[in-house]
Amino acid sequence: MIRIDKWLWAARFFKTRSLAKKQVEQGKIKLDGQKCKPSRTVQIGDLLRIRKNDVVWEVEVTGLSDRRGSATIAQTLYQETPASRQQRESQALLRKMEYHSTPRPDKRPSKKQRRDIKSLKDQLPP
Template sequence: MIRIDKWLWAARFYKTRSIAKKHVEQGKVRINGQKCKPSRNVAVDDMLTIKKLDFTWEVKVLGLAEKRVGAKIAVTLYQETEESIKEREASIAISRMEYQSTPKPDSRPTKKQRRDIKNLKSRQ
């Protein structure tokens, strides 16, 4: 048995353990569909729902690790469900399309254009 915040950090879902703990406290991580505290223990075969940014992972715990491991090993600690993979890929595709559709300037503004922009912003 290992704490949920430690496991999330070891499996590389979060960069630091304190961030993992904060997200668990905020209810962004659920074990078997229930909210939990950072001290809750994770066991093999538990289903986790992790909400991070615009994505939601639904993973099944396959292994436990107390210490942070390399990315190749971390992937073996869990298995993501097929529905979760499809939803995440769809949201990634949508965000890519939104990024490509936003207008981008051909070049950086000149010094005069920057002064004009600054003057417009200061008037408001």
């Protein structure tokens, strides 16, 4: 058995253990559908819901480790559910499509255009 913050760090979901601990304390990590503390132990077969930025991972714990290894070793510690993978990929596709459909200017504004933009912004109420 191993602490959940240590496991999240070893499975490379977070860069540092303190970041993993903070996310668990904020309720972004749920173990079997319930909020937990960073000291909660993880066992093989537990279902974790990990919310990181806009991405939600639903993974089943398949291995335990308290050491941070390579990414290939870290991927053996969990198995993502098919529904989670599909949802994550569809969200990534939507974000990509949204990015490409956003209008972009052809070039940078000139000095006069920048002054006009600044004066317009200054006229807006705070």
